[in-house]
Amino acid sequence: MPSTVKGVISRSKGDPVELVDIVIPDPGPGEVVVDVKSCGVCHTDLLFRDGGVNDKFPFLLGHESAGIVSEIGEGVTDVEVGDFVILNWRAICGICRACKRGEPWYCFDTHNATQKMTLAEDGTELEAALGIGSFAEKTLVAAGQCTKVRESDPAVVGLLGCGVMAGIGAAINTGGVTRGQSVAVIGCGGVGMASIVGSKLAGAGTIIAIDRDPTKLDWAKERGATHTIDSSDLDEDGVVSAVQELTGGFGADVVIDAVGRPETWRQAFYARDLAGTVVLVGVPTPDMELSVPLLDVFGRGGSLKSSWYGDCLPERDFPMLVDLFEQGRLPLEGFVTERIGSDGVEEAFEKMKRGEVLRSVVEF
Template identity: 70%
Template sequence: MPQQVLGVVAPGRNEPVRVETITVPDPGPGEAVVRVQACGVCHTDLHYKQGGIGDDFPYLLGHEAAGIVETVGEGVTDVAPGDFVILNWRAVCGQCRACLRGRPWYCFDTHNARQRMTLPDGTELSPALGIGAFAEKTLVHAGQCTKVDPGVAPAAAGLLGCGVMAGIGAALNTGNVGRGDTVAVIGCGGVGDAAIVGARLAGAAKIIAVDIDDRKLDTARAMGATHAVNSRDTDPVEAVRELTGGYGADVVIEAVGRPETYAQAFYARDLAGTVVLVGVPTPDMTIELPLLDVFGRGGALKSSWYGDCLPSRDFPMLVDLHRQGRIDLGAFVTETIGLGDVEKAFARMHEGDVLRSVVVL
């Protein structure tokens, strides 16, 4: 029977979030109810609250989550009650033209639960990225549940559900960073630092962190950056070129999502180098580049959707690397908080000293 639990709801554009009682229906065919153990506070949730992604208020926020499958609906075979899972927001369909061409990370018809969670008065909630995990329990499509080794802490594991996967995947999957490459990462928040971790995993010889905050640059060094550039004081394009023998980096990862930093990434790459945009812009942003420069420099300009990941492949692999001590997912957890602290966590995002606040239930 339907359950009533507590969840964090954004009632309207730029209104403070509040903890509300929500109704979670029994899972239907292909669906699962997950008892959430931890959920990271991602900047995307703030975008939802501000109305930067859509206007389908009220939103049930939260999407970087890990937890235990409680019940499953008819036809679900890949996960079962009791499984420890990371939730993902790109459950591939297996049938669209991208999937059929062997590129499921570009799936054009990803799955979400068909039913909606509601407020007690029946008002339907829009779950952030089809998940809505700032809640004691949530309803998702079973394909959004990726089973992983339960030996990893939920607060660390859940971050693979969005930001950490996006950054690591931007380096490994989208940027195809290789051994000996030079890499620059512009913007050293959680996603940028994850890109640094990904570049280190790939064997990059030089990893240049670029940011305007020395505290973030210190953290980037701890994550594996070999050099740091404060772009408030130094032209980042010239600095990256100077550190790469005058050529520019093989791969530049833009983790801010702004026109000015994208232009820096474009000019900071080597001829025939690669630019990866993983920072999320807002709908009003535009970029203008001389077309001759685009033509003359060659290489590749790529955007990275969710780190071009395949959750069933990448989540278990990265959890295994964490358990082997090769990456430290726990290093991304700055603080653990409760459901009632999400609004404060949004405010802390602007202070520059938080990689991730994580709601622990």
Template identity: 70%
Template sequence: MPYEVQGVVARAKGEPVTVETVLVPDPGPGEAVVSVQACGVCHTDLHYREGGINDEFPFLLGHEAAGVVERVGAGVTDLEPGDYVVLNWRAVCGSCRACRRGKPWYCFSTFNASRPMTLSDGTKLSPALGIGAFLEKTLVHSGQCTKVAPAAEPAVAGLLGCGVMAGLGAALNTGAVGRGDSVAVIGCGGVGNAAIAGAKLAGATTIVAIDTDDRKLTWAQEFGATHLLNSKGLAEAEVVETIREATGSFGADVVIDAVGRPETWRQAFYGRDLAGTVVLVGVPTPEMRLDDLPLIDFFSRGGSLKSSWYGDCLPSRDFPMLVDLYLQGRLPLDKFVTERIGVNDVEAAFGRMHRGEVLRSVVTF
């Protein structure tokens, strides 16, 4: 028998979300039903509502979630009811060319549940990032469930499911920040501040935080930034010079662009040291272009220019480790939770997120 629960649905582009009855089927082979305990409100959910991902409306929103496995389908051997899990949207296949090369964090054939969740009239829903977790129970592929230590509060642990992992991974995995490195982070929302937290965890000694909002810079300092720059109204050269001043005139070893605009990417490119690394984790829109960078600058500056997908994370490896670091008091994941809200408050939370008033609103059940 399907479960009947209330979930947050985006029916049409740009329209306010609604809370509607959702039917969640029993798990099929390789699937699991998870009782969701908490789910963060992420920018990606807003992008879905605005039609910025695709036009497969209606969407069932929510994906940064933690909860408890309620039922598993046939063939599931690594999960059982009662397991405490964080949901992820990279359930690796183990057999694609990336997985065969020993790089499963790039898996090109990830899994989602095959059975659809629907509205009460039978309309199929498109779950955000293959999850859909702004509801009390959701259906996912078993590989989307990562077991972690149950001592971690769901509102905190669930944030590893997307934005916080993207930022931490941009520093720890993609940027490979090491002890004594200098780092600059452009854009200090949830992803950028997670990158700052990751850089501090890795042992970076200089961390320059750059944003146009003093409130976000205050958060950045709490996560470990050693230098703050409000770049509002500043020319590109002024931002680059500030990074150089903070790093002994050389530029940063790693610069992380958590905004994803041509102007911020240029600041990152020129703000790094020779042979330094640029990590793009902010997501550009399709029309954005880089047309004015001399090719000789790519050659003469050397180093690495990288994009970070989901923080290049492997959930089975990274989620348990990061939760353990949080429980040891070495990673302040709880600082990302600005407020706890109900399922009826998601639309208002989108507004607060868009205005930069919160790092994360978290729906709790």
């Protein structure tokens, strides 16, 4: 029988979010209902609210989540009622050309639940943010969006569902950071901070955190950065020179752009060593364009990569990272700045804009 629960929606572009009644349908074939225990307030949710993703309002926001499977639809075999799961927004298809060549983290046909959740007031269909929509007491997702892991603190491990996984994966999966390498991370929000943690986990020798906010640079030091650069008074060339100065004049082996702007990407491009790697994990907006001399691209060699969701495979990466957290080897708890109720999302957006939090986490 369909459930009516409270959920946080964005009704129109730029307007404050609302906590309203929403209807969760019974799961159909291949679908699962999850009792949401936690949901991180991610910058992507703010992008949805402000119309930076698309204009398919109203949105049911939220996607960085952990919870308990409460209902399963026909044909679901990978999870059972009672399983503790982390939700992911790239459920692989298993049959596209990327999956068939053994690279499912590049799946070109990821899928979501077929049915829509709706507004209780009038039946309007809701567009679930990143196919999840988990600023709600329950949500409906495709079974492949659920990854079973050992039970842990939902508010902490649920962050693997997006930002933390994107950052750790940008360093380890996409950037291929290895022992003794030098890494520079531009932008020390949640994703950038996770890139620093991932670089430390991989054994990087020099880890340089770059940001305009001294508080975030202090946080970066606490989480593994060996050096910091305050870029508030530096132009693009100044940031590049500062990275080179900290790496013997050569530049870093891997530079991760966790901001996603043309100027930060150029900083990353020129701040890397010859034949080094640039990883773009910050998400640009549709209007942004990049100009770099093609001869510089040729002459510097190396790799220019984009990191999709940290190029993760949830069924491989989530359980491993939760185990590392439980063993005390991965300090995920440091990403949770505050725990809030579902009526605190709009205020959490404002704190995010002011740079006061790494993650506010809604607990249900």
